[in-house]
Amino acid sequence: MARKTVLIDTSLCTGCKACSVACKEWNELSAEKTQLLTSYQTQNAFTTKTWTYMTFVEKYEDQKMNWFMRKAQCFHCADPACMKACSSNAITKTESGYVVIDQEKCIGCGYCVENCPFGVPKVDQVKKKSYKCTGCIDRVENNLLPACVNTCQPGALSFGERDAMLTQAKKRLAEVQKTHPKAQLYGEKEMGGTTYLYLLLDSPEVYDLPVNPTVPLSLTLWKDVIRPVGTVAVGGAAAAVVLGVFANLFRGNYSNSDNKEGGKD
């Protein structure tokens, strides 16, 4: 299946939160007790049972309030840090661009939690399993729209082939920039190009998103340098020992009586 993309056009979002309800319903995630954090926002982090939620930012400029709303979920990165970090090959990426956790393989180590630049996966400390948005891959593979996209009334969420969605996004951007000059796309290039692509009305910082999200340097160093070099070093030490035993045998050092008592004077 060719690369898919979900465009989140925040200029059309009304902040109704229907997407988060649709997600809970389709994925059979029970509701959690929440409280108002700001005037409209009830959650500010993912949980094992909340895979998508709305953020509301109120920004005052020239005595005027601008309201920025964003549906947050896993970005389904083309270059996913979580997958690189996973200890148990439990995270895979599909050709269509979805990053999915296989809970059968997951051991709950939390390496994905710590390495995702967006703080997406969360480990259930009782079940010892990691959970996050699946992108509704089970629906998409059966030619259904993702649950959130399916439910969105103002058309802020749309789904399609990546190329078509990018064209649509750029067209919308040109339109939106007339009223919001700082509007920009987020996810076209970030993390290798994310399956969930945003049209933001302002810079990513305003939305509390990292301006330049990357696979952490420590992760690359760990998996691509220390792992292979360390493995070779330990293998080298073992080889030296085998060589040492043979060298001593060859020199007849094991039968030398001097050695048995602790060495030559």
Add this chain to the structure above:
Amino acid sequence: MALKMETRNQMPKRIVEDKVLRFSAGERLSHWVHAISFFVLLFTGLGVLSTSFQPAMAIFGGIQVAQLIHRIAAIFFVVVVGLMFFVGNPRYHWRWLKFVFSFKKSDWQHVCAFPKEFFGGHGNYPEQEKYNGGEKINSLITIFGTIFITLSGVVMWFASSFPPALVRWAYPVHDLSMFIMTAAAIGHIYLGLLHPDSRAAMSGMINGYVSTKFARAHHREWYERLKKEQSMNEQKNV
């Protein structure tokens, strides 16, 4: 005898007939607690490090149990050895630190001759004190490796209490320390068990004593010093 004097905080006689007391009971306890917990940590850690080791975790009853054992072994690895620096007769532990942190020219000369000795040849180096250059390096790897693997391990254990930026760096630090310590341990075990010339040192870590012959051959400076100290003490006591 030696053990009894030690628990009363007295210095036992170091040279007895054809044997020399090399390690106190406390030092031996620390060594073996550290060694055994190290291998438990390594083995259980490998279950997390790679899926190819995961099936082996069935020995413990699964990866979940292995992860728990890793944390319990970590406590022994750190706390028992740490306590030995303060309870019982900690003098010997501090003296070891003093020895290994004084790295002299004669130590370098031993290190340079070491590869030859490792493969059964005969290297030339000056007479050595209680620890030779190679032993000092092994001790230093153990000391710094333990510090780094412990600090990073604590951060990984209580990851949610630390900022992600710190936790992300703990992983490579934990792995790097593990690789260096494991490589050193492989060489260390070879010298203690399999190397024809140096394995005579093993008894020192079992009953505390090595033969005077071994002491003279490998640590002459140390042996001569003990001999001098002992005869001075005997003169005093007369």
